[in-house]
Amino acid sequence: MTSGTDGATGPVEGRVWRFGDDVNTDVIHPPAFYSLDPDKVRRGLFHGYDPTIARDLRPGDVFVAGRNFGCGSSRETSIRAIKLNEVGAVVAVDFARIFFRNATNNGLPCLTFARPADLELVEAGTRVVLDPVAATLTCADGTVVELVPPGEFVREIWAAGGLLNLLPTGMSAPES
């Protein structure tokens, strides 16, 4: 059920990993793990912050964070590391601009809370179901948290399985 470059945008189900504000790309993926070797990139996820994260993640798990998630470098290795660990989606109060583009371009759903205070409803370690297209996050106790619906252009990229799959037809203007 995880999304990927196959174009799936169906619901994601997994456990919540909570992070704070201003989590930067050097923390998400330390420069020492920059590589073209997928295994090295995968192992680097949050390595300095907590080396057990990459080990304990399971497919479909969801990252939930505060403000400005992904600030810093444009290196797509941070996105690759998240995808190689099969994280299903990232939900945050808001995202740094380049991180959001990179994630979207690579088919990793990034969504924001309709009400930022709802961040507190989503507890670490609990199971959630996230529907990227419907823009809802359903908590273990059944509470449904509303997310900001992705725009048409973002959904188009997700549905294509990433920006590069829009290349042949990518010259047509997106709806907005």
Place this chain on the structure above:
Amino acid sequence: MSGRTISDIIIDAHSLDEDRSALFRRVSVDAVLGHDATTALLIDDFERRGLSIWDKSKVLLTNDHFAPPATAERADISNKFLGWARGLDMPNLMLDKGICHQLLVEHRLCQPGGLIVGADSHTIMAGAVNTCATGMGATDILFTLATGTTWLRLPPTIAVRFTGALPPESGGRDVVLELLRVLGEGGAQYRSLEFHDETSTRLPQDDRFAISNMAVEIGAKFGVFAADEVTEAHCRDRDGLGPGEPLLGTPVRPDADAGYERVIELDLTDLTARVAKPWSPGNVVPVAELEPTEITSAFLGSCASGRLADIRDAAEEVAGKRVHPNVRFVVIPASVEVFKQALRAGYVEVLTEAGAQFNHSSCGACGGIDKGVLGAADVCVSSSNRNFRGRMGHWDSRTYLASPRTVARAALRGAITPDLYREAQ
């Protein structure tokens, strides 16, 4: 309806869409910037899809992250990048010439009024010459290399008016650190920062580069200076134009009634040296309020501050003195061109005599990549732009961001102390 800001005008001028009110705008770009570390990530996709480059003359490529490579793995990545670029016969492949952002602003491709994207977040630095420039990831850049276009959302603009007179001991780095203190990390997220130099002292071009460079630390998409006589002088000199000759670019100023989300005035008259404490560029205090902090390492370099004026400031500070015996002081000129100018001006000798060591123009320890990387116990005062935890090396190392002048003073003292600017050296 209010008038247009600089980014509104530049995006309109590059827009390919009829509908100018669309949320996402398809735009053409004037240039694309790429370096070894990020471009290497797109080569497989480029080849697998059988793509070609829309206009090779508009692409500037350099190896700056692994230059020269420190490990066999990085040598392989570097070779992959160089092999790809040479195979395509890229006319603007600059081998071992310096940091890509510096090479871009030294190049004619970077003109006032232009729209440039690059595979690195600090591409925004070209804003200092009135260019709307922004960083993107490898996938976006691959799309642009193939099409010459990209998608942009029209950003709201925050205008920043610099007024007063900047004290001689303060520089562009202190200005942008102060702005980070005011706005916070992410305080200009998705925004265009539009800088207006209304100071009586005028901000020199190198100070403007430092300010635009670190606009991305505030989260901005663009960090663009309004074109003025400093911009024009820089472009004329760089492009070898005589007084009567027209500029190659189109300098842009905002409409008189431009609609800003917010206007900030920063009077620079009393601006003292600033420092950003670990582990955020937004964690800024005046040097005078910092608790004394012993250092083991001093770094003058990076795309934020490795230019001639920065090296001059440091040389001025250390002339005839010795770097503290506990401190390793590494200097990396932002480009080979800057290095040659610093050699001619005698700054390299002054700094070397004082005990600093020069490395080849590249990113170096800025991204924890190369010579000068920090160990667990290291405390570094750095003129680079990010002090994120673990970025310059070990997770427990600590980096304080400051101006080149502060870096040099701290290197002599062996510490960043609140009296760094109060006592005679």
